[in-house]
Amino acid sequence: MALSDGEQRRLDEIARGLALEDPTFAQRVTNSGLRRPRLVAALAIFVMGMVALITGLVLTDANLVFGLVIVGAGLAAMGTAVVLVVRERARL
Template identity: 50%
Template sequence: MPLSEHEQRMLDQIERALYAEDPKFANTVRQTNPGVHYKRWIIKAVIGFVLGMGLLLLGLLLGGPDASLALPVTISVLGFIFMLASFLMGANAWRKATGGAEAMLAEAENEPKKRKGDKRPGMMNRFEERWRRRQQGEE
């Protein structure tokens, strides 16, 4: 959605003020590609997933037949939680990097709206129709 003329002037004014205040920061921000930020998050998520898998396997290896079960189970559960959190973080960064969120929103906007009444069974529709006819004095 394009900006209005007033909004564009305001944005230009803000940019000029930022350049006047801190030209080094403004130049850095202008040259930064948002995709690079998401790629970093994806790399961090992959590393976290591998570390979580390592913790999970460590917990399984420590849980030998003569060991107490409290520590190995705790390590394994923490590893699994770490793996899950890393996967979710990576999936979110991947979705943002590939523009999946915008595509999902555009698809949802193009989809026709369904009314709640469309899902009701036939009997309820008949009852409502009878009620409407009574209210209108047809019966």
């Protein structure tokens, strides 16, 4: 259900007033469209890293070098995810 013209104008006035009164808060609550997908991507990378870590640990019994390479890739992915989350939180 769309807003009427009067409702949309009033909402825009409230948004402008908020931006003037408290610009940092207004920036934090503004939907930039990028914050959620970055956090979701970081979570997905972390989970894939965890799966790679566990897989690598299991494979070290069969082939030590191959297992350790996969463990390293998993740890790198998990570290990347943590860095992404920390950078995103710093932007807020």
